[in-house]
Amino acid sequence: MTPVLSLRGISKSFPGVMALSGVQLDLYPGQVTALVGENGAGKSTIVKVLTGIYQPEEGTISVDGTAMRFATPGDAAKAGVTAIHQETVLFDELTVAENIWLGHAPRGAFGLIDRRAMRSKAVELMRSIGADLDPDEVLKDLGIASKHLVAIARALSIDARVVIMDEPTAALSHKEINELYELVETLKAQGKAILFISHKFDEIFRIADRYTVFRDGQFVGEGKIVEVSETALVQMMVGRSVDQIFPKRTHNVGAEVLRVAGYNHPTEFADIAFTLRRGEILGFYGLVGAGRSEVMQALFGITKPSRGACMIDGKAAIIRTTTEAIAQGIVYVPEDRGRQGAVKGMPIFQNVSLPSLAQTSRGGFLRLAEEFKLARDYTSRLDLRAASLDQDVGLLSGGNQQKVVIAKWLATKPRVIILDEPTKGIDIGSKAAVHEFMAELAAQGLAVIMVSSEIPEVLGMSDRVIVMREGRIVAEVSGEQMTPETLVRAAAGIQEAA
Amino acid sequence: MTSPASPSVTRNVPDRLQSSFTRGVRSWEMLLLVVLVLVFSANSFASPYFLNVWNLSDATFNFTEKAMIAFAMAMLIIAGEIDLSVASIIALASTAMGLAMTAGADTPMIVAAGIATGVACGAVNGVFVAGFGLPSIVVTIGTMSLFRGISFIILGDQAYTNYPKSLAFFGQGYVYWVFSFELLLFVLAAIAFYILLHRTSFGRSVYAIGNNATAAQFAGLRVVRIRFILFLLTGLMSGIAAVCLTSRLGSTRPSIATGMELEIVTMVVLGGVNILGGSGRILGVVLAALIMGCVTFGFGLLNVPGIVMSIFLGLLLISVIAIPRLLAHKFKRA
Structure with missing residues (x-):
């Protein structure tokens, strides 16, 4: 034929x-x-x-x-x-x-x-x-x-x-x-x-x-x-694991930072429960539309779960707005960088200082020197490439925009950082820089949640992986169970082979 | 860091490339300053009465009230919103002043009534736009009719005219030599709004919201609250302008300040504020106010009819905005 x-x-x-x-x-x-x-x-x-x-x-x-x-x-x-x-x-x-x-x-x-x-x-x-x-x-x-x-x-x-x-x-x-x-x-x-x-x-x-x-x-x-x-x-x-080098990590998992229990949303997700420890990278895998971003945005105070509780360091935390989430030490690097992450049209240093204005200003009055210092400190750690810190963020490449967004959050000294598809659509070089940096953050004791649809990335970076399917957690794997097959099977809803 | 993709050498990204002087010379404000000097010189040659301090002092009343509102409007437009009800707020605030006077209030109470009404009107706009998330252009077109409509219901074809003599100071008084109280208010408002917009974290948040409200919310800014405050501020400035205008005219009619909202928006846009939000400076609005004041006054001295004045201002607005863009476009192609 x-x-x-x-x-x-x-x-x-x-x-x-x-x-x-x-x-x-x-x-x-x-x-x-x-x-x-x-x-x-x-x-x-x-x-x-x-x-x-x-x-x-x-x-x-x-x-x-x-x-x-x-x-x-x-x-x-x-x-x-x-x-x-x-x-x-x-x-x-x-x-x-x-x-x-x-x-x-x-x-x-x-x-x-x-x-x-x-x-x-x-x-x-x-x-x-x-x-x-x-x-x-x-x-x-x-x-x-x-x-x-x-x-x-x-x-x-x-x-x-x-x-x-x-x-x-x-x-x-x-x-x-x-x-x-x-x-x-x-x-x-x-x-x-x-x-x-x-x-x-x-x-x-x-x-x-x-x-x-x-x-x-x-x-x-x-x-x-x-x-x-x-x-x-x-x-x-x-296939075989893709030829991509992930940073070697010292697994140094500490005390529990975050505990989520019984998170429910009328349409997006149900029965979400998990814990997160210091120094840990927790991967969230699933198909597009499995509800991973929605859960994270609920944690960050964007969408409101209809039921459920969230504890930080063993204490109940009420998160209704992003302002409250940031105050509790939870920050979120969104997947939609252009719309939710970077404020294009504003210079790099102002993007970095935006959630930290309370620290860089005094009595509500801006202190530019403090802002530049903050921006310099955190962007240099991420190896940002830009003409100057006064440059419009919109003129940077995707990878460098992502670095600005991450720098902005690190400057708030968070306890939990959620990265939603952190390397989507960015070049290989920046990808490696972001991976290295994630490993470094975890080594410093930050608790990291990484939502990713890329299997090599999930397996290469995470200590533990939670798989979501149609708004629910369908698997949680760690150690030797973390194989491409288990993730794909769980995400696609295939029953274990007989 | 060991991977070849991220060298351990710390790259030095400079804070700024251009000095503040270079940025100043290339700014929109510099263009406006040139236009202002041209308009001013042209007027000096055209009429012998132009360069007279008392005449010039009189001329400031052309723009002081509008400019006070324009500063608040500039912040609102930078944040991506607009308030078209400002002239109607003046009408309602002025009517409230008249009501207070009729009820036997003294001058401080009359002034308070005007300002409080302005703030209340701003709060109404703020609740609808910031609270309920309705588009500000729709809400304020609605309240534009609503506020003036209430004024018409109260006054009909009547007018309040018997204001106490002491009220006249706000619109007719002089603080020193040729400098009027209104001019002082204009200068103070310009300084206050300059500081608020350019020197405080509140002002920074306004720019962030205007450039990308979603990302601003994701960065933890209280977007709803900031929008609400901006409408309150615009209401407050409209209330203050209402006190000045009522005092200057010595009367209140429901048709007071008709069409002023468009002159204010023109002033803001001429001042270099992006109508789509995100950028603009108070200095530009100050210069735009002076330019518009000069044009109005100069044409008045030459007995040019009002309609020709409108045509000139319209052309000025379009050309000042269009010419730099057309030039940039041409250079880009070449």
Whole structure:
């Protein structure tokens, strides 16, 4: 059988990161190909290449054996490639039919939109996927599941031959997931090639015919699902430990600093309980959306847990605002550096002193010399590279911005530092500097929580790892139990192999 | 540290690259100063009556009341908010002064009524914006109608005119020679707001919130409280301006200070405050106030109609803001 769509040697890089290097992918008519890989393996990037949002630097895309170039999303659509995205992009104020046909509505006389044709074709399309919605209903009045069906109908409205489903079941209930499976069967029967991206192994083994594995932007392997076991697939995903050097650490774990018990949130997490000791690095692993950041932000006073208690040094601590968290010695280096971490537009020294203004000022009056001293002390420890401390933080590279954010927190002399994806999107050099520094902090007796989706980082840095899945803690491992397989299995919800 | 990625050599990052002199010369304030000198000289040549201390002293009343509010407005805009209800606060505060007078209050009580009303109006705006998280432009457009509306209900087509003689000092009195009480207030307000914005940690927090409110919250700043205080301050300054204006006019009508909010926002933006928040300085607002005062006075002496004055100020605003950006854009391309 020949593939409808075939990618060969595709490479795509971003400043400091090689997102894809020489990957290949084949999609066959009437078959579901599952694309599996860890967070950051390059799955989302390949979807963007396939839909014409990114242009690869190297490699060929061929449709029915003819090489093509997807310079724009329009080109990809013309070639019959369509995607149903993780976050469905729809318009709440438009009707179902308008959402389906926006941008390529059927035209009538004088090039005006032929609303009658639009409606009837929308109904026809929806019937083909088993949806029974009123084409004139405004989208905001529909539930999530119905919106999803509209998104699927929209994806199919371009007469697609290749359908990409990027984690389509993430937001769906059990019943809706079963309906989606039926839909996938329908599309298969119509001879469409389907690329199915999912972290859930039960799903993959249920509906996929073939698989392709990516790891760290590289192609690892492919084959038929019936010929592979879960264990083999996991091994391909995590591979051998990546050649990355982590600092040697002296494990010098002291007394308990933080104890969290029974943390609950109405929607984000439930039954969170763990302890943290001085000098310890506690890793939090899980898939994107497992609720790790939400737990940390609750600890830091951003989101409020509906129930639960938090003790610092054995005393109950009430944390309702970030101000209170900082006063208790808990600080948080956020994942979204640009929005939550650095104040772009303000100079480095002012960023560093921001949470310490009470210390650097006297009676509410600023003392610039003290601020510069503070900034100099802490940024030099992190080997910050900048033209001057008066430089706008927004002009620094991602890695150096991260150093400023970390310096800002260290200047408050915290007891617990939470780092959320501390090395996401920063260059290798800065990554190593951040790792070294984390080890140094722990050695000095600080308690460190590191949320990370990178297995090598989690394993290389942590004393202990907590794995979260769908808002709950599903595993806590330390010592020899800390293997890539245990983490991936726990995060993906795979039962222990018999 | 042993890895090659982080050499043990401590890198010396200097505190600052440019001296304060260089930064001063290249600043927005320097541009405004040039404009001010040009406007002032042009006026001196255009009319023989311009360079007269008493005339100039009279001319300061063109901007003192607006500028007092503009300082508070500048801080509000730097923090990423705006208050369009300031002129209506003046109307309501002035009406409150009239009510107090009718009830037989003496001058200190009348002044207190005006200022307290201003602060209360600021608190109303603050509760809606900081407390409930509503967009300030919407809230203050609403209170703009609300405050003046209350004033209209109380006064209708009437006016309060019988203010005690001692009240006149606030808007008509002189502290020394040609220097009026209002001019003194303007100078004191400028100094106070300069210190508050540039020399205190409160002022620093205002910049942080204007540049990135989320990150400011993540850094432990009490964003809600700071926003609320800024609205209170703007209300306070509007109340003080209401006392001065009422005293100067000697009367209160519901239409008092109509349209003043836009002149104040113009002053703030001309002063170099980014309308999107995050940057701006009090010195710039002071210079912008002087420029606007000079233009108004100079054109007045030449009997230029008010509408032409508005056109000139509009063009001045657009060109002062647009020209540096266009030039920067051009240089970047070249």
